[in-house]
Amino acid sequence: MIDSTAPRGPEQPRLGGATIVSPADSPRRAFGRFENVHKAFKRPGQTPLTAIETVTFDLQSGQLISLLGPSGCGKTTFLRIAAGLIPKTSGIVEINGAEVERPQPDFGMVFQQPNLMPWRTVLKNVLFPVEIQGDADGRAVQRAAELLSLVGLSGFEHSYPAQLSGGMQQRVALCRALVHQPKLLLMDEPFGALDELTRMEMQDLLLDIRAKTGATLMLVTHSISEAVYLSDRVAVFSPRPARIADVIAVDLPYPRRPEARYAPEFTELEHRASRALGITR
Amino acid sequence: MTPQNLTRSLYPLVGIVVILALWQLYTWLSGISPLVLPSPMEIGSVSIKRHDLLLQQTWPTFIETVLGFALALLIGVPLAVLVANSRLFNLVLYPILVATQSIPKVAIAPIILVWFGLGISSKLALAFLVAFFPIVVDTAAGLQATPPGLLELAHALCASRRQVFFKVQMPAALPFIFAGSKVAITLAVIGAVIGEFVGSMAGLGNLVLAANSQLDGPLAWAALVWLSALGILLFAAIALVEWLMMPWERASQH
Numbered sequence: 001m002i003d004s005t006a007p008r009g010p011e012q013p014r015l016g017g018a019t020i021v022s023p024a025d026s027p028r029r030a031f032g033r034f035e036n037v038h039k040a041f042k043r044p045g046q047t048p049l050t051a052i053e054t055v056t057f058d059l060q061s062g063q064l065i066s067l068l069g070p071s072g073c074g075k076t077t078f079l080r081i082a083a084g085l086i087p088k089t090s091g092i093v094e095i096n097g098a099e100v101e102r103p104q105p106d107f108g109m110v111f112q113q114p115n116l117m118p119w120r121t122v123l124k125n126v127l128f129p130v131e132i133q134g135d136a137d138g139r140a141v142q143r144a145a146e147l148l149s150l151v152g153l154s155g156f157e158h159s160y161p162a163q164l165s166g167g168m169q170q171r172v173a174l175c176r177a178l179v180h181q182p183k184l185l186l187m188d189e190p191f192g193a194l195d196e197l198t199r200m201e202m203q204d205l206l207l208d209i210r211a212k213t214g215a216t217l218m219l220v221t222h223s224i225s226e227a228v229y230l231s232d233r234v235a236v237f238s239p240r241p242a243r244i245a246d247v248i249a250v251d252l253p254y255p256r257r258p259e260a261r262y263a264p265e266f267t268e269l270e271h272r273a274s275r276a277l278g279i280t281r
Numbered sequence: 282m283t284p285q286n287l288t289r290s291l292y293p294l295v296g297i298v299v300i301l302a303l304w305q306l307y308t309w310l311s312g313i314s315p316l317v318l319p320s321p322m323e324i325g326s327v328s329i330k331r332h333d334l335l336l337q338q339t340w341p342t343f344i345e346t347v348l349g350f351a352l353a354l355l356i357g358v359p360l361a362v363l364v365a366n367s368r369l370f371n372l373v374l375y376p377i378l379v380a381t382q383s384i385p386k387v388a389i390a391p392i393i394l395v396w397f398g399l400g401i402s403s404k405l406a407l408a409f410l411v412a413f414f415p416i417v418v419d420t421a422a423g424l425q426a427t428p429p430g431l432l433e434l435a436h437a438l439c440a441s442r443r444q445v446f447f448k449v450q451m452p453a454a455l456p457f458i459f460a461g462s463k464v465a466i467t468l469a470v471i472g473a474v475i476g477e478f479v480g481s482m483a484g485l486g487n488l489v490l491a492a493n494s495q496l497d498g499p500l501a502w503a504a505l506v507w508l509s510a511l512g513i514l515l516f517a518a519i520a521l522v523e524w525l526m527m528p529w530e531r532a533s534q535h
Contacts, residue, residue, distance in 0.1 A: 102439075117449070119527070
C-alpha cells in the first residue's frame, strides 16, 4: 500500500517492511481537512482571548506542510488542536476521515524540547510509545534500532539522554515519534532549540526520513527558510488572532540539497512568504 | 574512588584527627574525671573491648529504626501520591500534616509509651513519626515536579492514568524520594533513641542511660560511638540502594 502522491525515490527501503502512511480512503478526499477552525480561550472575568480567528486548509496524504507565522500567532495552538491535545471552539478538524477530539494513538509528536526521560536509555525512550500501546514486541525493537541507525545513532541505544548533545536528543525524539508508525507526524518547532548548523543538518535528516517513511507531516516553524526548504506547501499564519495569510505551494523537486537554498526560485518563494507575513512588500 | 575524591575526603579526616588529638591532650593535662569526659582512646578501647554488649544493644535499636523507617515509607509514599494527585486530599491533608509536624516528638514520647508499652512498638512508633514527614513532603514535591513536557507526551500517546503514574511520575519522583529517605533514616535513629530514653529495656539509648547511672562514662560514650556508626551505616545503605536504582544519575556525570 504505497501512496502514489508521496514524493519519494523509487527504490527507497521500507522501515521494518511496513508502510507508515495509510492512504486516505479516497484519492480525491484530503487526508486532513481543516475548515473554519476557531479557537478562543476563556479567561475568568474577561472577554475570551481569540487565538485563532479562522483557519482553513487541506492536507494531502504524504505531504509535508509547514505552518509559518510570527511568535504567539496561534500556530502552536492550531497544531495542538490538530493533535487532539486541546479542544477547538468551532470548525472542522478531520484527519483520515475522523473528527479529532482527543489525542490519537496513531499520531506522532515532536516537541520543541526533546522531552526524553532521563531514566530511560535511548532505545527505551524510542520504545515508549509502543510500550504505552502495549505492542513493544521484537519487531518494534527492530524498528526502533532501524530508526536510530537512520538518524546516525547506532551504538547509542544503551546510552542515557544526559550523555547526548541537544541535537542527538532531538534525533532520539524524532525516532520516538515514528516508532509506532504514525499516520501523521506533528512537529512543534522541532529544531527551534538547536544551533544553526545542527538545525540545517536536522532538516536534511527530516527530509531523508520522510522520503524513506512516506510520513505525512505538519510542522510549526517561525523560520521562513526552514518552511520553504522542507515543505510541499507553506501555510502562512497572520499575527494573532490567526488567519491564513497565504498558502504557498513549493514546487522545488525533492530530494532537496542545501544548494537549493541559493536558487533564485527559492529566494522568490522566501520573498513571497515574507510578503505574506508583512515583513516585506 | 578517583584521586580527586580521595583528597576531598582527606580534609575532614585531618580535621577529625586534630580534634581527637586536642581532646586527648586536654584529658591528659587536666586530669578530668573519665565520668565527666573520658579520653578518645579510652572510648575507643571500650568501644572495641565491649563489642559483645554493644552489638547486643545495637540490634534492638537497629530493628526499631529500620521498621519505623519502612513503615514511614509504606504509609508515606501512598499518602504523598494522594496529596499530589488529588486536590481534595491536598487541601484537607496537607495542612494537617504540617500541623502535626510542628508537635515536638520528644513531648509526645511519654504518651506513645503509655499507648504502646515498654517494648519495641513504642520506639518503632516514634521512629515512624519522625521519619514520616520528610518522606511525604519530598515524595509529594517530586510527584508534582514531573516535567510537564513528559506529561503532555504521555497524554498525546493516550497513556492511561496508571501508565502515567508508573512510567512517568514515579521515576521522575525517585530522586526526591531518596533525598527524603536519607533525611528520614537519620531521623528514625533519633526517634528510636528518644523512645528508649523515655522508657525501655534494651537498645543503645537504654545503654547510654544505664551506663550513666552506673557512673561508667566511657561505656556511655562508646554507646554514642556505636549509635552514630549505626546512623552512618543506615544512611550509606540508602545511598547504595539509590546508586543501584538510578543508574542514569551515574551516567550523566561522565
